[in-house]
Structures are given as C-alpha cells and as structure tokens.
Amino acid sequence: MSTDYGDANTFLGVRLDRFERLYETVAGDYKATFGLTTVVLFVLAAAFAPELAPYDPMAQEYAIMQAPSLSNAHPLGTDSFGRDLLSRMMYGARISLGVSLGAVTIGAVVGISLGVFAGYFGGWVDDALMRFVDVLWAFPWLLVAIMLVAVFGQGVWNVVAAIAFAYIDDFARLARGEVLSIREEEFVLAAKNVGLGDLQIMVEEVLPNAVAPLIVQFTVLVARAMLAESTLSFLGIGVKPTTPTWGALLGQGRSLIGQAWWISIIPGIAIVITVLGINLFGDALRDAFDVRGEGGSP
Amino acid sequence: MGIERYVAKRTLQAVAVVYVVATAVFVAVRSVPGDPARLVLGGNAEPDELAAVRAELGLDQPIHVQYYRWMADLARGDLGDSIYTGQSVVASIANAAEPTLSIGLVGITIAILIAIPAGVVSATRRDQWEDYVATGVAFLGISMPSFWIGIVLLLTVGTAVPAIPSFGYASISEGVIPWLSHVILPATAVGLPYAGIITRMTRSSMLEVLSEDYMQTARAKGLPPRLILFKHGLQNALMPVVTVAGILFALLLGGIVAVEMVFGIQGFGRLLIRSIERQDFPIVQGSVIVISIIFVFMNLFVDLLYMSINPKIKYGGGT
Numbered sequence: 001m002s003t004d005y006g007d008a009n010t011f012l013g014v015r016l017d018r019f020e021r022l023y024e025t026v027a028g029d030y031k032a033t034f035g036l037t038t039v040v041l042f043v044l045a046a047a048f049a050p051e052l053a054p055y056d057p058m059a060q061e062y063a064i065m066q067a068p069s070l071s072n073a074h075p076l077g078t079d080s081f082g083r084d085l086l087s088r089m090m091y092g093a094r095i096s097l098g099v100s101l102g103a104v105t106i107g108a109v110v111g112i113s114l115g116v117f118a119g120y121f122g123g124w125v126d127d128a129l130m131r132f133v134d135v136l137w138a139f140p141w142l143l144v145a146i147m148l149v150a151v152f153g154q155g156v157w158n159v160v161a162a163i164a165f166a167y168i169d170d171f172a173r174l175a176r177g178e179v180l181s182i183r184e185e186e187f188v189l190a191a192k193n194v195g196l197g198d199l200q201i202m203v204e205e206v207l208p209n210a211v212a213p214l215i216v217q218f219t220v221l222v223a224r225a226m227l228a229e230s231t232l233s234f235l236g237i238g239v240k241p242t243t244p245t246w247g248a249l250l251g252q253g254r255s256l257i258g259q260a261w262w263i264s265i266i267p268g269i270a271i272v273i274t275v276l277g278i279n280l281f282g283d284a285l286r287d288a289f290d291v292r293g294e295g296g297s298p
Numbered sequence: 299m300g301i302e303r304y305v306a307k308r309t310l311q312a313v314a315v316v317y318v319v320a321t322a323v324f325v326a327v328r329s330v331p332g333d334p335a336r337l338v339l340g341g342n343a344e345p346d347e348l349a350a351v352r353a354e355l356g357l358d359q360p361i362h363v364q365y366y367r368w369m370a371d372l373a374r375g376d377l378g379d380s381i382y383t384g385q386s387v388v389a390s391i392a393n394a395a396e397p398t399l400s401i402g403l404v405g406i407t408i409a410i411l412i413a414i415p416a417g418v419v420s421a422t423r424r425d426q427w428e429d430y431v432a433t434g435v436a437f438l439g440i441s442m443p444s445f446w447i448g449i450v451l452l453l454t455v456g457t458a459v460p461a462i463p464s465f466g467y468a469s470i471s472e473g474v475i476p477w478l479s480h481v482i483l484p485a486t487a488v489g490l491p492y493a494g495i496i497t498r499m500t501r502s503s504m505l506e507v508l509s510e511d512y513m514q515t516a517r518a519k520g521l522p523p524r525l526i527l528f529k530h531g532l533q534n535a536l537m538p539v540v541t542v543a544g545i546l547f548a549l550l551l552g553g554i555v556a557v558e559m560v561f562g563i564q565g566f567g568r569l570l571i572r573s574i575e576r577q578d579f580p581i582v583q584g585s586v587i588v589i590s591i592i593f594v595f596m597n598l599f600v601d602l603l604y605m606s607i608n609p610k611i612k613y614g615g616g617t
Contacts (some may be wrong), residue, residue, distance in 0.1 A: 031437075045381060134311070135318045138590045140554040146574055146582060147326055166348055228444050231556050234445050250446065268446035276441035283437070290318070 029287075035280030042274045046093035056087065076266050085249070087272055092244040094272075099156060099245070100225035103163035108218055110164070111171025116202050117209075119179030120174070126176070133172045141166030141228060149237045159238045163225050174217055178210035185209075212289035219282035223275045226263065230271050246271050302545070305602060312598045317369075319590040323583050324368050328361075351381070377584035382576050389582035390569060396552060397467045397565035400477070401554050404485035409493035414539075415501020416493075418532060421508060432497060439494025444553035448487035448560035465562045484557045488550055499542055504535040537604065551589065 019134055027033065076086040111133075119128040145162035182188060183206065191201045229245030232238030234254075239245050242251070246267040253263030335351040336343060341349075352358045355378075356367055371378065377387035385393075413436075420432035456464030462483060468476040507513065508531060516526045555567030566585075573581035 008482070018412060029435075039310050051559065060537070074586075131311075133314050138315050138319050138594050139322075139586070140551055142555060142592060143586045143589055146570060147323075147586065149574060151326065179532060222443065227441075228552065230443050231552050234443070234556055235559060236320050237571070247443075247454070250449075254449070257453065264449045268443070268449065270447065274440070276437060279437055279441050 029128030038277030106164035107167030115175025405488035413496035421504035445556035
C-alpha cells in the first residue's frame with residue numbers, strides 16, 4: 001500500500017503544488033523573503049561560529065575589563081569580563097537556536113503522538129488523553145522551568161524540557177483537531193477495509209494529511225521558544241550563567257546598563273531580528289499552506 | 299445537554315485538573331533527588347536540624363498521611379508557610395500580587411487600546427499602506443521579549459522623562475498618579491507583544507466578518523458605513539478576540555516576572571525568583587498551585603463568557 005493519492009506528487013504528505021505556491025509566496029512577498037533570509041543568515045552565523053567569530057568567546061582581555069567599550073576592534077563592544085560580544089553572540093546563537101529547535105521538536109513529537117492517538121481512536125482514549133493534555137496546559141511553562149531548576153539545577157536540558165513541556169498541548173490539540181476531520185475520509189476507511197493496522201494508517205494515511213498546519217505551528221513555536229529561552233536565561237533560571245545564550249548575555253548587561261548599554265541592547269536586537277524573521281516566514285507558510293488562525297502559547 | 303449541566307460538568311473538570319496538578323506538585327517535590335530538608339538547609343546542616351525541618355514540612359509522616367494532609371490543607375486554602383520568612387504562603391503571594399496585577403491590567407489596557415483600532419484599520423484598509431504599517435508593527439511587537447522592551451524603555455523614556463520613575467513601585471493607595479507613573483513603563487513593556495497578537499487576531503476576525511452576508515445586507519440597506527462597521531462588524535469580530543485575549547492574559551505571567559526584575563519591582567515575579575534562589579519550597583509549590591488555579595478557572599470563565607455572548611455554540615460537543 002503506498003501513500004500515493006492519485007495525480008498530485010507529495011513530499012512529507014504536502015502536495016508539491018503547495019511547495020510551488022510556497023516558493024512563489026516567498027519569492028513574491030517582501031516580508032517572507034526578509035524572514036527566510038534573516039533566518040538563514042543567523043543559522044549560518046551559528047553553524048560557522050568557530051570560523052567566523054573574530055575572537056574566542058571565552059577569552060578575557062584584562063586591559064578593557066573595567067571599561068567595557070565599543071571600538072573598532074570590538075564593533076559590538078565587550079562585556080564586563082573583557083570578552084568580545086560579537087563572538088559571544090555567534091556562539092550564543094548556536095545554543096539559542098539549538099535549544100528552541102530541540103524543545104519544539106520534542107514538544108511536537110510527544111504532542112502530535114498524543115493528538116493523533118486521541119483523534120484517531122476517539123471515545124475514552126480521546127477523553128483520557130485530552131484530560132491529560134489539559135493538565136499539562138494548566139502548568140504554566142515558567143513554573144515548570146522553575147520547578148525543574150529548583151529540583152535539578154540550571155542547565156540547557158532543563159530549559160529544553162521546560163519549553164518542550166509547554167508546547168505539548170499546543171501540538172496535541174492541533175493534531176487531534178486535524179485527525180478528527182481526516183479520520184472519516186474515504187481513503188482512511190478504505191485503508192481500514194483492506195486491513196491495514198491502526199498504527200500504519202495513522203502514520204501513513206492520517207498524519208501526512210495533517211502536516212501543513214503542524215509545520216506552521218512548528219515555525220511559530222520556534223519563534224516563541226526563542227523568546228521563552230531568552231526570558232528564562234535573563235531571569236537566571238535557564239542555562240548556567242557562563243553559557244553565552246542571547247538571553248543570558250542580556251541578563252548580564254542589566255547591572256551595567258548605566259555604563260554599557262550595548263550589552264543589554266545588542267543581544268536583544270539579535271533576538272528580535274531572528275524571531276521576527278521566523279514569525280514572518282511562518283506567516284508566509286500559513287498563507288502558502290492556506291492554514292487558518294493564530295494564537296496559542298506565549 | 300442543558301446549560302446548567304454543561305457549566306456543572308466544566309466546573310467539575312476544572313476542579314479535577316487542579317486536583318491532578320496538586321498531586322503532580324506533591325509527587326514532584328517528593329521526588330527531589332536527596333533530602334528536601336537538606337536542600338533547604340544546605341550541605342552542612344546538623345541531623346537534628348534536618349529532622350526539625352522534615353517534621354515542619356511533614357516529611358516524617360508516612361506518604362499517604364502526607365498526601366492526605368496536603369490535600370486537606372489545600373482544600374482549606376492553606377498552602378503552608380515560607381521556610382525563610384515564616385509568613386504563610388497565601389499571605390506572601392497576596393502581598394506580592396498588587397504590583398503584578400497592576401502591571402498586567404494596565405498592560406492589557408494599553409494593548410487593547412492599541413490593538414483593536416490597529417486591527418480594524420488593518421482589515422478595512424487591507425493591502426494598503428495602513429495595513430502594512432499595522433502588520434509590520436504587530437509582527438515587531440510579537441517578536442520582542444517584554445523584558446528587553448522594558449530595558450529599551452528604561453534607557454529612553456526612563457532617562458528622558460524625569461516624571462516617570464524607572465525603578466520600584468508605588469501602591470495605588472499612595473494615589474493614582476504615583477501608581478500610574480511607576481506602572482506605565484513596565485505595563486507598556488508587557489503590553490506591546492500582547493498588542494501585536496491582538497492586532498493580528500482582530501484583523502483576521504474582522505476580515506472574516508467583513509465578508510459575511512449580513513454585512514452585504516447592511517450595506518444594501520444603505521446604513522451609514524460607520525454604523526455598519528461598528529455595530530455589525532466590530533461587535534461580531536471581537537468575540538473570538540475576547541476568548542483568546544482572556545486566555546493569553548494568564549500567559550502574560552512570564553513577561554511580567556521578567557519585567558518586574560528589570561524595573562526592580564517587588565511583585566510576584568520577584569517573590570518567585572527569590573524563593574527559588576533561597577530554595578523556599580512551600581512558596582514555589584504554592585505558586586504553582588495558585589497560578590494553575592488561575593489558569594484553569596480563567597479558561598473556564600472565558601469559555602462560559604464566550605458561550606453566553608454567542609448563543610450559536612452548542613454545549614457539550616467534544617472538549
């Protein structure tokens with residue numbers, strides 16, 4: 001049994017003409033082009049940080065330690081330990097982008113599994129799983145993070161876990177809703193009739209048809225995850241203080257705001273541009289895939 | 299299903315969710331690796347000190363007794379006492395609530411004052427420059443962390459306008475003007491991302507309503523455009539906005555906590571962060587419960603509100 005639905009070619013279950021539309025949307029839309037370009041630039045800066053960064057992000061220059069400054073040698077300035085902010089931000093991008101992508105991926109895998117099971121089987125399975133999702137939802141992500149840190153201490157994985165946890169319910173609800181509208185479709189009934197197993201039907205028949213809104217959701221939540229990570233790191237309950245994520249850099253600048261405004265402002269600009277890029281790209285995806293609605297978690 | 303039964307069912311569900319959250323918190327606190335008492339007192343505590351703290355936290359009792367006590371106390375609204383200050387958790391949270399609620403409420407007011415007009419303009423001037431500006435600003439708002447907006451406001455408005463203090467909080471009992479002047483910057487920081495979200499929602503909701511048949515009818519009847527827009531259009535468009543805005547209110551929390559830190563405001567966020575630093579477990583677990591209750595009942599309230607303003611919605615159809 002193949003998942004070929006007649007004439008349209010598919011990739012990841014999304015009809016190829018939708019990707020063509022996506023290409024047209026991105027190419028023809030100023031904000032989509034801007035979004036994709038910035039995201040690609042930041043990903044490249046993160047990926048090639050060891051090659052591109054002008055300084056070692058941990059190297060301290062004692063001479064300028066007491067007077068963090070902007071100069072030609074350090075165009076984005078140095079922090080209170082005399083470390084080059086540009087280099088720290090490039091390395092920080094790896095963690096900030098990695099944490100966000102990792103957290104949303106975990107949230108998506110768990111949430112989509114829950115949602116697909118709930119929607120596909122219905123009845124008491126649906127009731128039980130969705131009540132569980134309600135409970136997850138009732139835990140504000142910030143407090144989950146706080147409890148994780150209180151119990152296990154600071155660390156990148158706790159941040160990933162807290163943010164992933166917060167997005168499970170978003171994915172579960174969305175996937176369930178999609179599956180509810182798909183499971184009565186003829187091709188699903190046909191697959192049942194020819195004796196395919198439930199799991200196989202879910203993975204091969206149902207999920208590919210629900211993938212477009214999930215991709216949009218994924219994009220939007222990556223943007224939110226970046227904001228969440230920066231908030232946690234800023235509050236000092238995220239990564240360890242020595243880890244140079246954008247939020248942590250910003251947090252360290254707070255005490256120096258009178259003398260060295262750029263330590264707080266420049267990493268913030270990086271966050272804003274990246275998140276804006278992802279949001280704009282997500283919006284273009286939404287248009288291209290013809291997905292309605294917005295809203296959800298912070 | 300009748301409306302009374304639906305309300306009763308949803309309320310029971312909400313209570314059940316809170317019950318499960320309370321159980322989860324109970325389990326989480328007790329699954330801390332090592333001894334919570336040691337975590338409270340630090341590594342060099344004497345055994346009798348540890349035993350005293352354990353007794354104080356009720357950790358020397360059998361687990362089912364602990365669970366029963368925890369639930370019984372919770373039902374009576376007793377969340378225990380702070381290990382550090384000895385003050386009750388409920389009182390500690392209540393004392394810290396005013397600045398946090400002030401920032402939240404003023405923030406939402408600012409957001410709505412910006413967002414609803416911006417969303418309406420964006421929809422009625424679709425694909426014209428007004429729409430592009432509103433959309434661009436909304437996306438920018440959504441993409442900024444509140445605490446960073448706070449820092450920027452602090453550096454610009456806070457230093458340029460001496461009448462606006464950039465630090466601390468003044469209770470509303472000291473007068474509206476001092477209160478508002480302290481709250482305005484943090485509230486703006488919290489409100490701008492929120493305004494971005496509501497602008498986008500108002501826009502898409504308004505666009506949908508504008509294409510409805512009854513709008514066509516209203517125009518055909520020759521009603522004045524303003525009346526059509528506000529009476530027929532906005533009123534209907536705002537309904538989904540109200541629902542989501544209500545839910546998002548609860549989600550402002552993360553932003554408020556961080557913004558409180560920027561402006562040095564002794565609110566709920568400050569209490570939370572300090573309690574973690576001091577490993578004040580009763581406060582941390584009490585806060586989780588309180589926030590969850592607010593979340594769950596806010597959601598319930600918004601659901602019921604939505605239902606009562608939109609009689610088309612059937613009760614009991616799924617979740």
